[in-house]
Amino acid sequence: TQLLEQSPQFLSIQEGENLTVYCNSSSVFSSLQWYRQEPGEGPVLLVTVVTGGEVKKLKRLTFQFGDARKDSSLHITAAQTxxxxxxxxAGEVNGNKLVFGAGTILRVKS
Amino acid sequence: DVKVTQSSRYLVKRTGEKVFLECVQDMDHENMFWYRQDPGLGLRLIYFSYDVKMKEKGDIPEGYSVSREKKERFSLILESASTNQTSMYLCASSRTLSSEAFFGQGTRLTVV
Structure with missing residues (x-):
């Protein structure tokens, strides 16, 4: 059983569409990180959220940390290939090592 | 440019062989990690090390061992490779246990 559940598992959309992916848990996290992994490469950090209710923007990507620090979402506006x-x-509990979700595979078609 | 480098991108080994996967980081990080990545299962922690010569089991250590003789190098050893160890192996390092993890490019291991 995954400590962090990510949904959907797979998403295929057209260029220009908006999308949201989710990361949920029954545990409270001290912080939560989002990574993107491109084919053939290792994951690269996009953002870290620390405060409940926090919203961070990275160009067309908007990250939100739930008020109770148990969940997070990533919204992409006008997706590109x-x-x-x-x-x-990936969630952190009290300075312990990170726990990763299974991930959402996003495919953006032109 | 900071880097975590894994020795091989692709490896094909026979069942029963001893396999060494090497990882080197140039960021002077205390912590290093070995994960395996399988479709639908995400990243599962095999072993990690928080200092030279120190190691801790992760969630799936069976069939694996590790070595950290120098701060910059963390090796994963498959004592006797089996087909169920066919996977993508990712090495990572970080300043603290829970801070940003820097990953290598991965080693895709196939055991035949």
Whole structure:
């Protein structure tokens, strides 16, 4: 059983569409990180959220940390083919090692 | 440019072989990790090390061992490779246990 559940598992959309992916848990996290992994490469950090209710923006990507720090979402506006990849969330509990979700595979078609 | 480098991108090994996967980081990080990545299962932690010569089991250590003789290098060893160890292996390092993880490009291991 995954400590962090990500949904959907797979998403295929057209360029220009908006999308949201989710990362949920029954556990409270001190912080949560989002990574993107492109085919043939290792994951790369996109953002870290720390405060409940926090919203962070990275160009067309908007990250939100739930008020109770148990869940997070990533919203992409006007998706581009370059957004294609695997999106992973990873949670930290009290300074312990990170726990990763299974990821959402995003495919953006032109 | 900071880097985590894994020694091989692709490896094909026979069942029963001893396999070494090497990882080097140039960021002077205390912590290093080995994960395996399988479709639908995400990243599962095999072993991690928080200091030279120190190691801790992760969630799936069976069939694996590790070595950290120098701060910059963390090796994963498959004592006797089996087909169920066919997977993508990712090495990572970080300043603290839970801070940003920097990953290598991965080694895709196939055991035949």
């Amino acid at each position: 370059g957004d294609t990849g695997l999106y992973l969330c």
